[in-house]
Amino acid sequence: MSSQESQRKVYGRRVGRPLREGLRRLIEQELPARAIPLPDNPGQTLDPQSFFTRKPDGIWLEIGFGGGEHLAAQAEAYPGVGMIGVEFFRNGIAALLRECRERNLDNVRILEDDARLLLDHLPDDCLDRAYLLFPDPWPKTRHHKRRFIQPQTLDALARALKPGAEFRLASDDPGYQVWMLRHMMDHAAFEWTARRPQDWQQRSRDWPATRYEEKAIAQGRQPIFLKFRRR
Template sequence: MTDTKHPSGAPWRNFYGRFKGKTLRSSQKEYLESDLAALSPGAVSWEDNPERTPLETQALFDGKPIWLEIGFGGGEHLVHQAQQNPDVGIIGCEPFINGVAMLLGKIRDAGVTNLRVFPGDARDMFDVLPAGSVEKAFLLYPDPWPKKRHHRRRFVTPEHLDPLFTCLAPGAEFRVATDIPDYVRQTMIEVPRAGFEWLAERPSDWRTPWGDWISTRYEQKALRENRVPHYMTFRKPA
């Protein structure tokens, strides 16, 4: 459904996740009030950018290559990558405000300056990222939506993958991690269908974490519950 009566002019997009969880601590509220605006990548939301003017990505990080993390959870992987790659600028998208507050605290503690944070739906970010502007993207332990009737809500559907493919530069890498076998199956069907190449040549390529990986709290939960992580690496053809 693309027609809309929304005052902002935004297309109607169903959102099935959570925007807020338990009550924020006073320190987390302070992070949101003091730090979030300064870390904004620019006008992304429909209210702020109804014309959908593309972000000036070259100015955003002084010409550094841009990476994107979709749904950063508590932000530990995002901060880790920023620390390990100071010559890269990374944008994180996360609509769950508790996760955003957690990330802001980690950014303060780490002192990294090459991150930007969008507290909203990644689809809005796709609208304003110029085509071919992102050189690496991460989708790590996304919401599994385990019931079969809910599989259409997963990220690995054309609604998300097609605009992501457009935003990525030729040769860009797309990493997906999940511990849900059926999510692996759907990923292996839908991501190549969207135009990506799967880079695995042997079982260890999807059983072994990436060399720069940091295990997230979601992965630690999966391991405690004896679920097996899968690490899938795709590439947009050059």
């Protein structure tokens, strides 16, 4: 483990159900070509454009892509955009790789680590959009420090986002919904774009649903969908 990797601990499960042999082979065969390596040098800057074989029109980042269905749908809808997905859950990575193979997506790259480590290496004003969809709410008070939405993390994300870039967030957990709104509204770099209740009560047409969202609604939990703009 490098010195940088030891700076932060990724919380949560790495593997859920044991991966079937086909998915294990898929990771072995497909992930190396799509994997984003983090440098050992803490001061080294990565050019996200260099992750892709063809220079993308823009760079979008999804933090914690879960099963990958949202990221894959966006990558298919916007083939000119370079999609970076960050996830530590191996089952989710395998699911995204399967989507990439079935849809023949060549504009997806994956970091199997903590998104905050990637943000540390990104240059200023390099991201055109970012997503944080249904993250683990860590509901216990003593675990709130594990939540991705924190002032320091938002500072790093704001630095990497271009002025005018959009940051989309979603959650079905009432406590985390309040947490998200409070921290986002308190941060000077972000502006909430909602002008009416429908803007946060409903997904926009260019925002594909996830399986987690459908499960939450089926169980009676109402998600919110937030859009913030980098000032």
